[in-house]
Amino acid sequence: MAIETMTMARALNVGLRRAMEKNKKVLIMGEDVGKLGGVFRITDGLQKDFGEERVIDAPLAESAIVGTAVGLAIRGYRTVCEIQFDGFVYPAFDQIVSQVAKLHKRSDGVYTMALVIRLPFQGGIGAIEHHSESPEAYFAQTAGLRVVACSTPNDAYWMIQQSIEHDDPIIFCETKCRYWEKGEVELDGPTEGLFDAVVRREGSDVTVIGYGSTVKTALRAADAAAQEGVSLEVIDARSLAPLDFATLATSVEKTGRLVVVQEAPHTASIGSEIVAELTERCFYSLRAPGVRVSGYHVPYPPSRIEEDYRPSVDRVLDAVDRVMGFDS
Amino acid sequence: MIDEELVQLLTPEGERVSHPDYESTLGANEILGLYRDMVIIRRLCNESTSLQRQGQLALWAPVQGQEAAQIGAGRALAPMDFTFPTYREHGIAWCRGVPPEDMLRIFRAVSNGGWDAQKYRHSVPTVVLGNQALHAVGYAMGVQRDGAEEAVMTFFGDGASSQGDVLESFVWAASFNAPIVFFCQNNQWGISTPMSTQSKIPLYHRAHGFGFPGVRVDGNDVLAVYEVTKRALESARVGGGPTLIEAYTYRLGAHTTSDDPTRYRVDAEVEVWRHRDPIERVKSLLVRQYKIKAKTFDEIAAEAEAMALKLRDDVLAMDRPDPITMFDNAYASEHPLVDEGRRDMIELGVSGGSH
Numbered sequence: 001m002a003i004e005t006m007t008m009a010r011a012l013n014v015g016l017r018r019a020m021e022k023n024k025k026v027l028i029m030g031e032d033v034g035k036l037g038g039v040f041r042i043t044d045g046l047q048k049d050f051g052e053e054r055v056i057d058a059p060l061a062e063s064a065i066v067g068t069a070v071g072l073a074i075r076g077y078r079t080v081c082e083i084q085f086d087g088f089v090y091p092a093f094d095q096i097v098s099q100v101a102k103l104h105k106r107s108d109g110v111y112t113m114a115l116v117i118r119l120p121f122q123g124g125i126g127a128i129e130h131h132s133e134s135p136e137a138y139f140a141q142t143a144g145l146r147v148v149a150c151s152t153p154n155d156a157y158w159m160i161q162q163s164i165e166h167d168d169p170i171i172f173c174e175t176k177c178r179y180w181e182k183g184e185v186e187l188d189g190p191t192e193g194l195f196d197a198v199v200r201r202e203g204s205d206v207t208v209i210g211y212g213s214t215v216k217t218a219l220r221a222a223d224a225a226a227q228e229g230v231s232l233e234v235i236d237a238r239s240l241a242p243l244d245f246a247t248l249a250t251s252v253e254k255t256g257r258l259v260v261v262q263e264a265p266h267t268a269s270i271g272s273e274i275v276a277e278l279t280e281r282c283f284y285s286l287r288a289p290g291v292r293v294s295g296y297h298v299p300y301p302p303s304r305i306e307e308d309y310r311p312s313v314d315r316v317l318d319a320v321d322r323v324m325g326f327d328s
Numbered sequence: 329m330i331d332e333e334l335v336q337l338l339t340p341e342g343e344r345v346s347h348p349d350y351e352s353t354l355g356a357n358e359i360l361g362l363y364r365d366m367v368i369i370r371r372l373c374n375e376s377t378s379l380q381r382q383g384q385l386a387l388w389a390p391v392q393g394q395e396a397a398q399i400g401a402g403r404a405l406a407p408m409d410f411t412f413p414t415y416r417e418h419g420i421a422w423c424r425g426v427p428p429e430d431m432l433r434i435f436r437a438v439s440n441g442g443w444d445a446q447k448y449r450h451s452v453p454t455v456v457l458g459n460q461a462l463h464a465v466g467y468a469m470g471v472q473r474d475g476a477e478e479a480v481m482t483f484f485g486d487g488a489s490s491q492g493d494v495l496e497s498f499v500w501a502a503s504f505n506a507p508i509v510f511f512c513q514n515n516q517w518g519i520s521t522p523m524s525t526q527s528k529i530p531l532y533h534r535a536h537g538f539g540f541p542g543v544r545v546d547g548n549d550v551l552a553v554y555e556v557t558k559r560a561l562e563s564a565r566v567g568g569g570p571t572l573i574e575a576y577t578y579r580l581g582a583h584t585t586s587d588d589p590t591r592y593r594v595d596a597e598v599e600v601w602r603h604r605d606p607i608e609r610v611k612s613l614l615v616r617q618y619k620i621k622a623k624t625f626d627e628i629a630a631e632a633e634a635m636a637l638k639l640r641d642d643v644l645a646m647d648r649p650d651p652i653t654m655f656d657n658a659y660a661s662e663h664p665l666v667d668e669g670r671r672d673m674i675e676l677g678v679s680g681g682s683h
Contacts, residue, residue: 035592036520059490059526060457060518088456091492126386128415129440130455267665296673297665301654303386303437308651308673315676 002187009179011153012042015160016080020050026164027072029056029065030082030118039084040120040179062092069115070099078114078164086121087130093138100169101144113144113169116160121149122213122263123310124177126303133300134212134264139171140241140273147241148194149211151175153183155238158190166194173240175212197244199251203233206257206320209248209274211237214261214293214311221316230324240270245277252282257323258290261311266294288326291319333530334576335556336546340604342612350555356618362403362550363610364628366395369419370607371632372428373581375639376435380585384643386437389416390581393548396606397513397575399423400553404561405481408449410471412464412482415453416513420483424450428635429642436646458484458491461510465497468506468564479564481509481557487518489534490526498538498572507564509557510535510572513547515579520592535572547577548606578604 006014020026028043034057037044047055058065062083069079083089089096096117103111123132140147146168150156156174163170192198200215201222210218215236222232233251237243252258258278260271275290293311301309337352339345344352354362373391380388391398398419405411405423413420421431426443433442434453441452454460464482471478488494489512501508514531516523527534535542545556553575560571578601582589589598614620655670 031518032520034520037591039519039586057521057525060487060521061490061492063492064490090456126437128387128434128437128455265665296654296669297663298654298658298669299440301651302434302439302649304648305651305654309654318676 003184004187005182005184006153007180007182008150008153008156008175009040009042011157011185012160012174013044013046015157016043016046017049019080019161019164020046020054023078023164025077027054027056027077027079028082029058029069029079031058031060031065031084033057033082038082040176042118042174042179043082062088062090063095066092066095066100066117070095070103070113073113073115074111078116080116080118080164082118084120085131086119086133086135089117089119089135092117096139096145096171097142101142104168105144112167114167116163116170116172118172118174120176120179121173122175122177123300123303123306124213126306128303129300132303132306134262134295136171136173136240137264137269140270141268145169145171145241146195146239147171147173148239149173149175150238151178151212151215151236153181154185154191157185158192159194159238162190162194173212177213178216192238195239195242195244197238197247198236199233199247200236201232201234203231203255205231205255206259206323207233207235207248207251207255208259208261208316208320209235209237210261211240211270213263217311217313217316218261221313221320224313224317225320230320232320237270237274243270243274243277245281248274248278249281252278253285256285256287258286259293259316259319259323260290261293261316263295263310265297266292267297269294288323291323293319334544334546335552336549337552337555338549338609338613340548340609342609342616344613344617347552350552350559352551352555354551354554356614356620359551359610359618360614360620360624362399362554363607363614364631365399365403365419365422366550366607366610367628368632368635369395369399369422371636372418372422372431372639375636376432377581377585379432379640379643380435385432385435385585388435388585389583390579390585391416391418393578393580393601393606394513394515395419396550396610397547397553397577400550401481401511401557401573401575404554404557406479406561408476408478409561410449410451410467410478410480412451412460412467412480413453414457414460414483414485414488415455416485417453417483421448421450424448426450428639429646432639432643433646436643438646438649458488458493458497460484461488461494461497462500464508465500465504465506468501468508469504471507472504477565479507479509479561481511481561483511483513485512485518486514486516486523486526486531487521489531498534498540498570501570502539505567505569507567508570509560509564510570511557511575512572513575513577515577517579517583517589517593519583519587530574532572532574540570540572542572542574544574544576547575548604548609550606550610577606
């Protein structure tokens, strides 16, 4: 099996390249994506190789980037829209919610909204305001959209290609604080489906579910808990809408305890949905209520104190203690 | 750059020129004052760039090249006018009296704002492109309803001119004849996006289509910017409605310290604009026409240096905030989720900066 080690940023770049080679209808559009290669260099070199007709440097208007991608989709193109940062997606919110999500239905299935909206999300890079947000739940709540999150090079490489090939519109969340971390990419074929959750570490006492940046936090917590004799099973949800409840429920039925870790505040969040659904499905297996570890219910703070906002290993372990202590 | 409709009162060589519609009303002391402001802002910008390079700031948005646009506009304001800036309006903030260290709080990543907006009549910076243009129009509608003789000015760039919010703000300002000046600094680049991608016509022409006057001024000519802005503000205050000013200028530095402009523009272009430096032309005028002596320039340089040293000290003394402060001002009144978060943080014992 061909395996290559690369950063997540590079994996996205190569994945986009593969998709563009495979299908001439694939376009990329966004601010600074062409000549500059994107502010994170995810699209580096693609305009040079595929031309300005396919890698489009957009005027500065997010609503227009998504709105014109809708028209391109109606015309049969598959556009990968880059939104520069999570906090800049809101000018496009109307187009995403009112049009992207609903046009397939409104046209009685005549239109295919095959477009991907790339969204570098979550915090941890020491940025100023609007560059560290977690808006995934807004989109997960909207019928017609699918939302996925990648946080490893292998997932980035395959999930971007799978998303581009998919006929539904996809909000593609990229864990920006992991862009520069390296990992192995299996080049022969994807090991998971786009909407599958993946068990990253097996364990028996508590199921800890994360996505994006919090998967690694959960894995570090699992190392720490293991030293105290507590075994955590860590799952990367990967797909946030739909959630892969079969995989999640199998784990919770085994462990009987659930912790969800996310950077977003917990009110009406992905974590809320996971806890609610797994409580319904696994009620008789649960030995403690499911617990969410989240960002606080305040605007994302100045980045000098962001690590006190983002779920830390300590906060995950605190939640693990709570669910472990519940029935003892 | 040659545009017959470009309002210019001072050439790049420092020669005074006349314009049919505008003439400079400023005397030697006032021009020297503008020069001093520009020198201080450039020094502030250089110091901030150094602080960022030394890891003391998370980011910096340079303003080199745009000093005349900002100082000319900033000094044309009356004390009761209100301004809505982006994250690059350091020169405007300076003219409004915002202390330099407060301008750097957002870049030190210890605050998302940095100063008392009502005190300085200068709103906190808006980072999302163009959002503030609508806020400014709304504020202006309030001024109008109060019957006050005040003007509002909002700032944005050539990049934001493509955003729906900015274009919608033009519609509203025209519809309600709001007392507002739209001050667009066309610095030619929106990160890597050239002006030609944002507009196929000069930006100031857009105003006519929305039903109010547009003026293009040499944004590197502080005398012209001052006069054009002053007249637009005066018109707004007495019911003349909105004006769009396009200050034609250039971003000599990077978009921010995270940006590398060598990837998308050529040095020769930057060189051309270096010869149109906004500060040098004023100095040349002051020396030749007003016989200002070297000693005066030395004093101003020393003052800028002292400001920079103080700024450095103030920034280095700016500690990481207590994390518990993230719960302050999330709401204007008690909120159970905020109270819960604050309690959790205290119980975890992370308050005070240990993590």
